[in-house]
Amino acid sequence: MTYKVLTVCHLAGFITKEKNVVPFILNSLEAQEAIIGGQATGLAVLANSTVRLAKTIGPVRDFRDQNKELPVASIGIGHTRYALKNLLYAETNSTEKSHPFWDSKKQFVTMHNGTITNYQLFVHELEKKGYSFRSKSSYRNENDEEVVDYCDSEIFSFLLEEALKAGTTIKTAIREICRQFEGQFAFVILHPAYPETIFIANWAQPLFIGTNTESSFFTSFLEGFEPVEQILNRKFAPQKNALITLTPGKAVIETLLPERSPPAYEPEGVAFEALILKALRENHNDLGRIYYYFKTAYNELGLSEEQLTALDKQGFTFSPLIYATLQRLEQQGIIYRKKELVWEGGVSHTPRFRFYLKEG
Structure with missing residues (x-):
């Protein structure tokens, strides 16, 4: 990858x-x-x-x-x-x-x-x-x-x-x-x-x-x-x-910048949630990996590569929306989280919330 x-x-x-x-x-x-x-x-x-x-x-x-x-x-x-x-x-x-x-x-x-x-x-x-x-x-x-x-x-x-x-x-x-x-x-x-x-x-x-x-x-x-x-x-x-x-x-x-406005993009809620659940099913279980998954599956949100690049330049980021959706799915009992220690960046014990679908 x-x-x-x-x-x-x-x-x-x-x-x-x-x-x-x-x-x-x-x-x-x-x-x-x-x-x-x-x-x-x-x-x-x-x-x-x-x-x-x-x-x-x-x-x-x-x-x-x-x-x-x-x-x-x-x-x-x-x-x-x-x-x-x-x-x-x-x-x-x-x-x-x-x-x-x-x-x-x-x-x-x-x-x-x-x-x-x-x-x-x-x-x-x-x-x-x-x-x-x-x-x-x-x-x-x-x-x-x-x-x-x-x-x-x-x-x-x-x-x-x-x-x-x-x-x-x-x-x-x-x-x-x-x-x-x-x-x-x-x-x-x-x-x-x-x-x-x-x-x-x-x-x-x-x-x-x-x-x-x-x-x-x-x-x-x-x-x-x-x-x-x-x-x-x-x-x-x-x-x-x-x-x-x-x-x-x-x-x-x-x-900060009176002449500019932050990006106003709002993904469609049903498609956004569905993509998160799909990412979890494919074992993209933490926020960073789900974010990356979104950046490769943007077409499922109705975005073209050019539109995604434009959003990046404008300062839009998916990560807060992904985390808010994960929290909501957790509250609804659809998923659960575990705090795990994982290998990242040469460190064997990096704390990471990983999210998993509940069975049934």
Whole structure:
């Protein structure tokens, strides 16, 4: 099986005046990683006016094992990564490709959920300007050809660095960069120049926010609220195409790209559910593999290859809809899930929810 590019991740972040955010962020990532994540884990916090970053391959439990003494901080962000490519080429799952990513001078960090389909346009221009991609590596494909590999997400840190060096304000810079991208993206920025702020640029990825009078929190999936369930008194899903500024107890939401609208595609419900059930019958049992199955069986949803490519460029992703449908089928008693430890990306114990049809 040849896997096309797909990177889907889970994000979490916490800013507060009253708690150490580290255990809450890690617990949130751990609550989400079995959905589609867990191949690599990263955490960045701002402590004593300096960003501190730690990353490992493997799930949160491996991260904890390898990072026993993490700093105490009141602001931080975390990431758990999934890439379909890692299923076939274990060497593409590395600490260097994990998130968050530094700028070139290791002053600030960014992280990303999604896939930038036109990232190669920016890689070569940035390399010409002297930027060195820490995520750059190579592997041999199924035809024994050497493939030079980058993590598409790293370009955002360098492009933001370029814009800020030129004197552009951070929100203007975020907008100008995102305006150039095709594909799926939610970016998060942690910068020491903004010690009580987390910036989020979300085009159309799953995202939820929670607040109370002293704290603000975000997560990719509702499961990520589990460790802060008793702390936050307000939880909501912000609009798509949003530039979000999180400060303690407050979330300011603005339109990210006023001239553009997120993709409005809605698959027909009966056909969509039928395709998921067909995928399960053919032993595509987890969210990533079902997603890939959809990308090869698009004609059963009435889509042409050209329409599918256009949706990719516009930033549409099937994964949140697939997961919501799996949850509904589970509630209806048609399927059930098991949390299993599987081999992915060179890690033998990656947590993964697998879904199975009930007999009868």
